[in-house]
Amino acid sequence: MKIDRGLAVVLGGVLAAAACAPAAGTGGGGGPRITVPVPSVTCTSGPLTSFAQADSAASAMALVGTLPDSAQGPAYTTALAQARRAVAAQPENAYAQYLAGQAALLTGDFAASATYLARSEQLCPELGAYDIDRLQSAGAGNAFNAATGLLQAGDTTAAIARLETAIALDPEAYAAEFYLGLINFQRQNTGEAVTRWRRVLQLLETMPADTSAQENQQRQDVRGNVVNAMVLAGVQYLQREQNEPAIPLLQELTRMVPNSADAWYHLALAQYNLERWSDLVASGQRATEVAPLSHGAWVLYYNAYAGQAQAASEANQTARANELSRQATQVRTRSESLPVRIEGLTIDTGDESTAISGTAVGTGRTAPVTVEFTLYGITGTLGTGQVTITPPAKDQRAPFNLTVANARPITGYSYRVVQ
Numbered sequence: 476m477k478i479d480r481g482l483a484v485v486l487g488g489v490l491a492a493a494a495c496a497p498a499a500g501t502g503g504g505g506g507p508r509i510t511v512p513v514p515s516v517t518c519t520s521g522p523l524t525s526f527a528q529a530d531s532a533a534s535a536m537a538l539v540g541t542l543p544d545s546a547q548g549p550a551y552t553t554a555l556a557q558a559r560r561a562v563a564a565q566p567e568n569a570y571a572q573y574l575a576g577q578a579a580l581l582t583g584d585f586a587a588s589a590t591y592l593a594r595s596e597q598l599c600p601e602l603g604a605y606d607i608d609r610l611q612s613a614g615a616g617n618a619f620n621a622a623t624g625l626l627q628a629g630d631t632t633a634a635i636a637r638l639e640t641a642i643a644l645d646p647e648a649y650a651a652e653f654y655l656g657l658i659n660f661q662r663q664n665t666g667e668a669v670t671r672w673r674r675v676l677q678l679l680e681t682m683p684a685d686t687s688a689q690e691n692q693q694r695q696d697v698r699g700n701v702v703n704a705m706v707l708a709g710v711q712y713l714q715r716e717q718n719e720p721a722i723p724l725l726q727e728l729t730r731m732v733p734n735s736a737d738a739w740y741h742l743a744l745a746q747y748n749l750e751r752w753s754d755l756v757a758s759g760q761r762a763t764e765v766a767p768l769s770h771g772a773w774v775l776y777y778n779a780y781a782g783q784a785q786a787a788s789e790a791n792q793t794a795r796a797n798e799l800s801r802q803a804t805q806v807r808t809r810s811e812s813l814p815v816r817i818e819g820l821t822i823d824t825g826d827e828s829t830a831i832s833g834t835a836v837g838t839g840r841t842a843p844v845t846v847e848f849t850l851y852g853i854t855g856t857l858g859t860g861q862v863t864i865t866p867p868a869k870d871q872r873a874p875f876n877l878t879v880a881n882a883r884p885i886t887g888y889s890y891r892v893v894q
Contacts, residue, residue, distance in 0.1 A: 511530070511534060511536075511537050514570070514573070514602065514605055516599065516601045516605045517601065518599035518600075518602070519600075520599065521567060521568075521569055521599055522565075522567065522569065523569045523570050523573075523598075523599050523602070525570065526565060528560050528561035528565075528571070529558075529565070529570050531560075532557035532558035532560075532574045532578065533574055535553060535557050536554045536578060536581070539551055539554065539581075551578065551581045554581070555575070555578035555579055555582050557578075558571070558574040558575035558577075558578040558579075561574060561575065562575050562591070567598060568598070569595045569596075569598035572595035572598060573591075573592070573595040573599075573602060573607070575587075575591040576589075576590075576591035576592035576595055576607070576610065577610060579591055580592075580610060580613070580614045583617070585617065585618040585637065585640040585641070585644065586640045588610075588614050588644070589644045592607050592610055592611055592614070592644070593643075595607060611644040611645055612644075612645055614641075614645075615640075615641040615644040615648045615651070616641075618640045618641040618644060618651075619637070619638065619648065619650060619654075622635075622638045622641065622651070622654065626654070631661075631662075634654075635655065635658060638654055638655050639655070649674075649675045649678040649679060652672075652674050652678070653697060653700070653701065656669075656670075656672040656675070656701075657704070660704065660707070660711065663711070665708050665711050665717075665720075666720065669705060672701045672704055672705050672708070675697065675698075676698060676701055679694050679697065682694070695853055695883075699883065699884030702732055702887075703885070703886060705724065705728055706735065706737050706738055706741070706887075709721050709725045709741050709745075710737075710741055713741060713745060716748070718745040718748045718749050719749070721745045722742065722745045722746065722749075725738055725741055725742035725745060726742060728742075729742055731886075732851060732887040734849070734888075734889045735851070735887025735888070735889075736762070736772075736887065736889050736890075737888075739758055739762040739765055739766075739772075740766065740771065740772055743755055743758040743761075743762045743772065743775040743776070746758060746759075747759075747778055750782060752779055752783040752786065753779075753783065755775065755776075755778065756776075756779040756780070758775075759772065759775045759777075759779045760776055760779075762775060762776065763776050764889075765889035765890075766817070766889065766890060767813075768813055768816055768817040768846070768890070769816070769818070770810065770816045770818065770836070773806065773807075773809070774810070776806050777803055777806045777807050777810065778803075780799050780802040780803035780806060781803040784796050784797075784800040811838075813838050814838065814840045815835050815836065815838055815866040816836040816838060817834070817846070818834050819834040820832070820833040820888075822850075822885065822888060824881065824883070824885060828880055828881060828882065829850060829857075829858070829878070829879045830878055831848055831860070831879065832874065832875070833874070833875055833876075834873070835872065835874075835875050836867070836870065836871070836872055837866045837867040837870060837871045837872075837873075838869060841866060843865050843866075844863070844864045845862070845863045845864075845894045846863075846864060846890050846891070846893065847860070847861045847891055848860050848861070848862070848877065848879065848889075849891075850881055850885045851886055851889075852883050852885055852886055853884075857879075857881045857885060859879065860877045860880075861877070861893065862877040
């Protein structure tokens with residue numbers, strides 16, 4: 476969502492027209508008046524015409540620009556009251572709704588502005604391309620900015636209202652959708668958070684490329700952040716032991732980011748929790764491929780066969796049970812031969828680089844191990860980095876860290892043993 480129009484821009488068309496229009500006399504002590512022309516649009520479905528109350532509201536808004544800054548706020552409030560009287564007088568006149576939408580926007584009443592502008596466009600669809608689309612975009616930007624301020628102040632309830640208003644004004648306000656997802660995630664409303672984030676991805680996928688390279692890069696970064704957030708949503712489901720909704724979400728993520736060690740591990744964990752042993756074979760194996768030193772991944776992979784072996788034994792399928800037990804033993808043997816185990820990985824992307832840290836757990840081997848990490852973004856590989864780990868004594872722990880030259884949001888990581 477581009478936030479590139481301020482309140483001055485909103486009034487630009489009105490003030491420009493006012494500058495070219497003859498000023499009326501002050502007559503009767505009512506103060507100066509400006510004749511503001513009706514938008515030069517031909518409406519095919521309803522009236523877009525001037526009348527006394529509408530002219531009064533338009534004049535009041537145009538005159539605000541001649542006032543000192545300290546007086547403009549109250550003047551906009553007065554203009555909104557006049558515009559509302561115009562709506563009450565002729566509710567089916569698109570011009571009245573259009574003026575009320577502008578006035579509400581300028582007073583910061585974004586919800587009312589969304590309602591008035593939407594009604595104006597319903598009455599006169601031609602107003603959309605003429606000016607309402609621009610006004611709604613500006614209003615959405617201002618509502619979003621207000622919401623971020625409220626979030627910083629800790630008022631999430633008011634922030635939600637502003638974010639929803641931003642979306643009402645601009646249905647493509649993907650940043651507002653993203654923040655609504657974050658708020659719902661923080662409130663443990665995981666399903667709603669995922670719905671919001673899926674909407675963000677849908678919007679970004681259908682938007683045409685922007686003329687601004689910066690905007691296009693921002694969209695890619697948002698996509699990356701959304702994928703990361705959805706992985707965390709899958710983890711949140713698991714923390715609440717809600718494995719059923721976690722599985723389709725994590726399956727979706729493994730298709731989107733097939734090299735994400737976190738997505739594969741948590742998918743395997745959800746399948747393990749539900750004893751879906753046959754499904755666990757593929758995900759457990761993949762989890763060990765993208766994170767070959769993860770003891771947890773190997774345990775899940777082992778249980779994919781061990782669980783099936785037990786079920787076959789209980790069903791008196793001796794031959795099948797023996798074969799599955801043999802496969803489980805093979806997996807366990809491979810896990811026991813790891814040169815070192817890695818756990819507790821954290822990845823932090825800053826302004827210039829990505830820091831990776833973790834803990835090495837000794838397995839009894841002593842030879843140094845070089846591990847190469849690869850970071851992935853929404854468009855592919857973002858960077859790689861290597862770290863040489865000297866294994867600590869068996870079952871002892873030692874920290875390690877490395878830095879990868881990357882400042883873009885990552886959607887996943889994998890690593891491999893180089894030697």
